[in-house]
Amino acid sequence: MIIAKARAVDGPDQQFRSAEIKRRDLDTNDVLIEIKYAGICHSDIHTAHGEWGPVNYPLVPGHEIAGIVTDVGTGVSNYKVGDRVGVGCMVDSCGECDNCRKGEEQYCLKGNIPTYAGVDKYGEPTQGGYSTHIVVVEDFIVRIPDNIALDAAAPLLCAGITTYSPLHHWGAGPGKKVAVVGMGGLGHMAVKIAHAMGAEVTVLSQSLSKKEDGLQFGADHYFATSEPETFEKLAGTFDLMINTVSANIDINAYFSLLTLDGTLVNVGAPAEPLAVNVFSLIGHRRSFAGSMIGGIRETQEMLDFCAEHDIAPNIEVISADQIDEAYKRVLASDVKYRFVIDISTM
């Protein structure tokens, strides 16, 4: 049994406290990782606050994990002590269903095992990356390229793959007009990645307050959605739109910005159902789609792509004592653009 230091919450309205959690002894294919950095994702906040259904507290969130291998099981072949590695939103899946065989473990037909707030195959609750150590089976670990710093690597494991996967799947690239809706943690990654893929990138944000940043990240155009003429000006423009906003927006207005055969992909998930006016889709054979993180193989591909194109998230590194404050600031959209916890402060 390995004892890790962690930060946990005991209920929806509770503050984080210091905790000790148990990590299992290494099974044959397990890897022990000393966590160096963990990103703060909006999903952590929803889950910690119990907004996505009942949670078994105490809960240790964190699914943007970057660290160093400190021990490996006897059957581990791909990793050795000292390797720089990452863990994202899931730590296991059935490995046998059609989707797992295709390398789309996030869509495992039996349900993937989430990094926290899940139950592992040993029947134990999973606990995430706001902790000093984690044990993960090697198939769910990715390698962090040498030219990506560990603190910057952490948010790629969720924000990076969540935006890379739909951009890649729907063919963002030269000659394609891509719109990114929202300029938060996900949106800023979508801009950088879509730009590196060669697409013409437009940001649609509530205001122009982050315009300079957006253009610096690689956006070609930047519009405020609070201005009604934006929707008139851009009608029928985009081949692909990535909606990173989880608030309930007027989705039909956004459909009107798609070109013939254009696709709007939601990666943010509003708590309430959206009112879709189907007329706005059938008129130009438009599609409305969803996408959830990415498979392990694709996550590695995304990391290698980011290394090759020198892409890293903009981060603010905080200490373990600042998690509650960081949550408040994320909810107030006061972060540029991702908080990352320095686990050495735990």
Ligand SMILES: [Zn+2]
């Ligand atoms: Zn996340």
Ligand SMILES: [Zn+2]
């Ligand atoms: Zn499966």
